[in-house]
Amino acid sequence: MxxxxxxxxxxxxxxxKIAEYEKERAGLRFxxxxxVLGNPMxxxxxxxxxxxLKTVLAERAAKAQKAKVT
Incomplete structure (x- = not known):
């Protein structure tokens, strides 16, 4: 994405989406x-x-926290 x-x-x-990709990632690691993976990328x-995804969530949380303080 x-x-x-x-x-x-x-x-x-x-x-x-985070849960979905974490599950996919765990399956790929296993x-x-x-x-051998078909596509290691x-x-x-x-x-x-x-x-x-986590970065966007953190940005939104920080923005909400900042708006709450001000």
Missing amino acids: KMPEIRELTDAELRA KSATE DLRTARRTVAQ
């Missing part, structure tokens, strides 16, 4: 330990996407 697509998602959708892509 690209960042503009990620930023359009709601918080609930972001959390659902699969890579037992056999899938593991990196899943890790990067989870990081991007």
Whole structure:
């Protein structure tokens, strides 16, 4: 996913996507330990996407906290 697509998602959708990609990532890690992955970049892509999703959630939380303080 690209960042503009990620930023359009709601918080609930972001959390659902994080869970989805974490599950995919765990499956890929397990699969890579037992056999050769078809595309090893899938593991990196899943890790990067989870990081991007978590970053957007953290940005929103920080923005909400800042608005709450001011």
